Amino acid sequence: DGGITQSPKYLFRKEGQNVTLSCEQNLNHDAMYWYRQDPGQGLRLIYYSQIVNDFQKGDIAEGYSVSREKKESFPLTVTSAQKNPTAFYLCASSLTSGSTLYNEQFFGPGTRLTVL
């Protein structure tokens, strides 16, 4: 089955703890993305990576970190510096990010993070 998987589906964190959200894709896509969605809102871009070992900040990167050591994996760490981390986190991928023909983004099922 080709697609994007995210784990866990639900995650509970105590204040002051770092947590890492997993995102894996087997679509052989070069580009991967992390978005955050708050209730009743659209999605906002946290980080994106166009190629292995390279990534860029999105609009709301403060308090988050990422790595891209493998093409198929793009984990997101929510650090204790993130002031309001409770949200729905969605990972996406696209074949490339620079070509009009191949930059359609596809999304995983998401992880709901709750800070207790």
Place this chain on the structure above:
Amino acid sequence: GIQVEQSPPDLILQEGANSTLRCNFSDSVNNLQWFHQNPWGQLINLFYIPSGTKQNGRLSATTVATERYSLLYISSSQTTDSGVYFCAADAGGTSYGKLTFGQGTILTVHP
């Protein structure tokens, strides 16, 4: 950066009715996508349509890039069409790959 606005914010229909959702964007686009978010949060790709017209069953979409808007048409609506519809745009250039989402249209279809 690019601004994306959707209208209406809410739409209530009876089953069988037709509807039009609108997406305005503030700059020329490299990528324009329409999504349906189901009750479990999954974003389902409806259309990839930076320009032109596409149809898929009861759904169709048109993007007029020169006038900076896109329309999503839903015909003969069904209760399963309920959910949130998002438009998202990527302005290209230094913003390649960065989708900016609108606030969404919440569609409720009653039987």
